[in-house]
Amino acid sequence: MFKKILSSIFLSSVYTFAFDYNLKPVKVTNDVWCFLGKLDMPTKENGGFMSNSCYVKADKSYVLIDSGASYGFASQAYEAMSKIEKLPVSTVISTHSHDDHWLGNSFYKEKFNAKILGPSLINKEYNENTITRMHQVLSKEDFKGTKIIPVDDVVNETRTLKIGNKEITIIPTGVKAHTSEDLFVFIPSEKILFSGDVIMNGRVTSNRDGSVIGTLKAIDMIKEKDWNYLVAGHGLDTSKTAINDTVEYFSLLKQRVLEAIENDTSGTEITKVVTMDEFKDKPLYGELNSKNVYDAFRELEFYEED
Numbered sequence: 430m431f432k433k434i435l436s437s438i439f440l441s442s443v444y445t446f447a448f449d450y451n452l453k454p455v456k457v458t459n460d461v462w463c464f465l466g467k468l469d470m471p472t473k474e475n476g477g478f479m480s481n482s483c484y485v486k487a488d489k490s491y492v493l494i495d496s497g498a499s500y501g502f503a504s505q506a507y508e509a510m511s512k513i514e515k516l517p518v519s520t521v522i523s524t525h526s527h528d529d530h531w532l533g534n535s536f537y538k539e540k541f542n543a544k545i546l547g548p549s550l551i552n553k554e555y556n557e558n559t560i561t562r563m564h565q566v567l568s569k570e571d572f573k574g575t576k577i578i579p580v581d582d583v584v585n586e587t588r589t590l591k592i593g594n595k596e597i598t599i600i601p602t603g604v605k606a607h608t609s610e611d612l613f614v615f616i617p618s619e620k621i622l623f624s625g626d627v628i629m630n631g632r633v634t635s636n637r638d639g640s641v642i643g644t645l646k647a648i649d650m651i652k653e654k655d656w657n658y659l660v661a662g663h664g665l666d667t668s669k670t671a672i673n674d675t676v677e678y679f680s681l682l683k684q685r686v687l688e689a690i691e692n693d694t695s696g697t698e699i700t701k702v703v704t705m706d707e708f709k710d711k712p713l714y715g716e717l718n719s720k721n722v723y724d725a726f727r728e729l730e731f732y733e734e735d
């Protein structure tokens with residue numbers, strides 16, 4: 430009986446206390462700190478913290494690039510940043526429409542009335558009642574407070590914001606790359622570029638809404654910019670080598686799938702013929718690689734090099 434009571438107390442406490450993300454900001458440049466997510470799918474165990482969320486200090490306020498997967502995550506990220514310097518968050522930039530990158534927006538709107546900039550897809554594909562992937566993964570308790578709110582200011586073309594002492598350029602890729610609308614954020618004074626999910630490192634990418642050809646074009650745009658630091662949408666490498674995994678993956682994927690098509694490989698055989706073995710030991714290979722190969726086949730089946 431006593432045991433039973435104890436275990437029910439234990440269980441109820443598990444469900445009463447919201448997820449503790451135990452967040453530690455990583456200093457990337459003088460004025461940029463990031464929370465770098467797990468190289469995993471979103472799960473109850475990681476609280477959906479598997480994407481990167483960064484704070485840029487712009488003199489008297491912070492500018493945020495991607496806000497994470499829940500209100501709870503965003504509020505704990507802000508708490509951790511407050512220990513470095515307690516500044517309001519004036520602006521939030523969402524790099525793309527996947528929910529792990531922007532469900533924290535409602536925290537910054539509620540607490541600071543932050544201005545939210547992002548792609549139009551967030552407003553087109555979601556409304557306050559949409560059941561997102563995170564709704565299904567996280568418990569009610571861990572998802573508490575999270576609201577779907579629209580982007581205030583849709584970014585369709587390149588623009589430079591002047592906020593405090595920073596010039597921050599937002600650059601739409603203009604091609605379907607990771608999604609049909611991806612934004613880069615570039616801060617020349619810090620020589621840092623935020624690529625959203627066009628770049629991932631240390632894990633296999635997810636190309637479910639993207640394009641092989643478009644991603645390679647977007648990578649060329651990234652290469653043209655003068656950066657020393659690059660923060661990927663997912664991945665811990667923020668150095669000059671941050672793009673290497675993605676460059677290699679998409680170049681090989683394109684080359685091998687086109688070769689297989691040339692050899693009359695069919696859609697049913699493609700994932701057996703193109704296996705991308707170099708990436709076999711990377712996280713999420715099992716979950717995502719075959720689907721990426723199959724989608725690449727569908728995209729490249731009628732492709733002609735221009």
Ligand SMILES: [Zn+2]
Nearest residue numbers: 525527607626
């Ligand atoms: Zn994404």
